[in-house]
Amino acid sequence: MKGSTAAVIGVGATAAVVVAALVQTAGDDPVAGAALSMAVPAEYRTLIEKAGNTCPEVSPNLLAALLMQESGFNPNAKSRAGAQGIAQFMPSTWESHGIDGNGDGIRDVWDPEDAIPSSAKYLCTIADDVKGVPGNKQNNMLAAYNAGSGAVREYGGVPPYKETQNYVRSITALANQNPGGGKVADTGQAATAISAAKGMIGTPYSWGGGNASGPSTGICCSPGGQNGNTVTGFDCSGLTLYAYAKAGITLPRTAAAQYAASEPVQPGNVRPGDLVFYGTSATSIHHVGIYVGGGWMIDAPRPGKPVRYSPLDTMRDLFAVGRPASNTNKEI
Missing domain, CATH: 3.90.1720.10 (endopeptidase domain like (from Nostoc punctiforme))
Structure with a gap:
């Protein structure tokens, strides 16, 4: 199914603005080497396909789904908590895990050419950090990305946090969408x-x-x-x-x-x-x-x-x- 996510209606849009516009207009562990089948902005496709094969636990679809969830592919996104860029790195996490993905000598969290490969590398680091935890490796990795490796180890898998459980469920559903599958409602x-x-x-x-x-x-x-x-x-x-x-x-x-x-x-x-x-x-x-x-x-x-x-x-x-x-x- 192409374009399998509901689109965020404008970064920072208020409910009132959205309502006005509407009224006016009336699984399994991932497999290394997998291809990208999710619909993503053309300018990020090559970056995601390359970075999405950084390690066996990460696939291009998984990385694309994570970026969609984190920012809606918005390289200028900034959360209320201070997370930054297309991959929504907190400054302290970027300081320790950000890489110079495009080789220009600068590690820039706002540059997708740095942030996308950094996100994949960080996922791989987390996957290794929780590799001994029972359960689905992909789910544990995503949960650790959201809630921290310590929480995943403490609870022996995805922790009982509603936000984290929704995070894992949503990204997994996105990443595992069957290309050419279900048809939209007529x-x-x-x-x-x-x-x-x-x-x-x-x-x-x-x-x-x-x-x-x-x-x-x-x-x-x-x-x-x-x-x-x-x-x-x-x-x-x-x-x-x-x-x-x-x-x-x-x-x-x-x-x-x-x-x-x-x-x-x-x-x-x-x-x-x-x-x-x-x-x-x-x-x-x-x-x-x-x-x-x-x-x-x-x-x-x-x-x-x-x-x-x-x-x-x-x-x-x-x-x-x-x-x-x-x-x-x-x-x-």
Whole structure:
């Protein structure tokens, strides 16, 4: 599937700006030597293909997925925590692990010709650092990139941090997308999904609830402590999964994984049926709804609030819009 990620709508864009634009326009361990099949900006393709074969644990697709998650391929990205450049190095990490990738005598975190090979080299260093930890080597390496090698060793694998787990899941889903696989939803499928979601308006919210067959009991527990085991209904991604199952498209279970498995949609091309994602970064996607037009969506908002129509600005961290596509890989 070409272009398998939902696009970030403008670096630093606010929810209000994005809403205005929408209303106005209405696995397995990696194999060394693998080719790049993800869609990436042309100017970075050769860099990623070369750096992505630095060591057996890193592939071009994995490196491309990491860069997409970290910065959306923006070489000027800077996080609130101070991470810098296309690979989002913290200054102290860059000081110890940045390399002069283009041989110009300068190690520049803002230069993709330095930052991309530095990111691959750092991944390889981390992979070696956690090689004795049980479990999937790729997952452990990615978790260490996000949370530190010490946390991975302490917990004997991916640590129980929601951000880190979403980070690993999202990057793995991106890197393992099957080229030429699932097709994006057409307008007929989008209409079917919207109709299915409308049919569930008023259904209770259930943390972890909902599947391709409809409402179900959920799991324990939400960040607020609500127990989905006692409620039959949907959470946000359970609703979108159900709606698109009715349209013949199989989506992953979580909002973060659905983000990773959606085609990018720019504001001028958004149409009813597209998925609307909320979070402050690609690794912190926490909510998804189905856009229905005019600045509104259908979503399962939160415990105590049933499936309903909600304005897009109901949350302040609207992050991206993606067009659903079938998940052709095993569940992550």
